[in-house]
Amino acid sequence: MSNMLLTVEQAAEELKVHPKTVLRYIREGRLQATRIGKAYRIDRAKLDAFAGVASGRTRPPHGVRATVIVEIPALTTEAAERMATFLGAAALGGDAETRPLHFNTAFDPTSGDLKIVLVAAPSDAARLLELIELQLGLSR
Template sequence: MQQDWYSADEVAERLGLHVRTVRGYVRDGRLAAVRIGKQYRIAREDLEAFVGRPAPSTIQESTTRQRVVEVSSAVEISAVDRRTVDRISTLLTSANAHQRAGDDRLRIQAIYDEERAHLKVVVFGSLITSANVFEMIEAILDDGNAAESDS
C-alpha cells in the first residue's frame, strides 16, 4: 500500500497556515512527522488525525473545471422601419421568456434610433442560444425583405 506523504510546505498550504507554524506543531509533537534529510514528511493519516477529518485538498485538487463558453455580440441593422423593430423586439422578448429545454438564459438589449432608422441588438449568452437568436432576427429580416419585394 502506498502512503501519501506531504512536506511541511504542502501541509501549510492545505491548512492555510504558515510553514513555520506547521514545523512548530511537528517539534511540539502535536503533528506526527518523519524527518527525511533536512525535511519533515507528514503522512496523510497523521494529517487527518491532526485535523480531525479527511485532509483538505489543495485548490488544484478540489477545483473541478467546467467549460463555459459565452458570447457577447452586437447586431446592427440599418434602414429598418418601426414595424420591423417592433416585430424583432417582441420576438426576442417572448423567446427569452419562453426558452426551450436546454437553452441557457440570455440577456438581450435592443436600442432603436428612429432618426437614423438604425437598430442595435446586444446579446449575451451561450453560443448555441445566441446563434438561435441570430437566426430568428435573420428570419424576420428576410420576411421583411420578401414583403418589400412583393410590393
C-alpha cells in the same frame, strides 16, 4: 418548492425592482405570469429562470458565453418594435435548465438603425441569429 406562486410585490422584492417594473416585464412578455382575478402570480421556477438563478445546481465552471452585437439599418419604428417583441418571445423559449439569454435593443428613429446586444451560450446565440435572419427575410 419550485411550483410556489409569488405575488408581483414578492417578485419585485426578490428582483430588487419596483413592482411596476415587474408588471412591465409581464406585459412585455419577458416574465411569464398567470392572471388570477385582477392580480398576477409568478411561478418560482419562472422567476428564477428570468433572474438567471440556477435551480439547485452549480453553474459549470467553463460556461462559455458569447456577446453578439447586431446592427440592422433602415427599419421603421413599427418594424423595430416587432423585432424587439420577437426577440423577447424567443428569449423566453427556454426552460428552467437552459442558461439565461440576455439581450438589449436600442433604436435610433432618425436613422432607422436598430442595435441588438445579445449575451448567450454560443449555440443559443447562433440560433437566435438564424431567427433574426428569418425574421428579416435574409435566409439563404
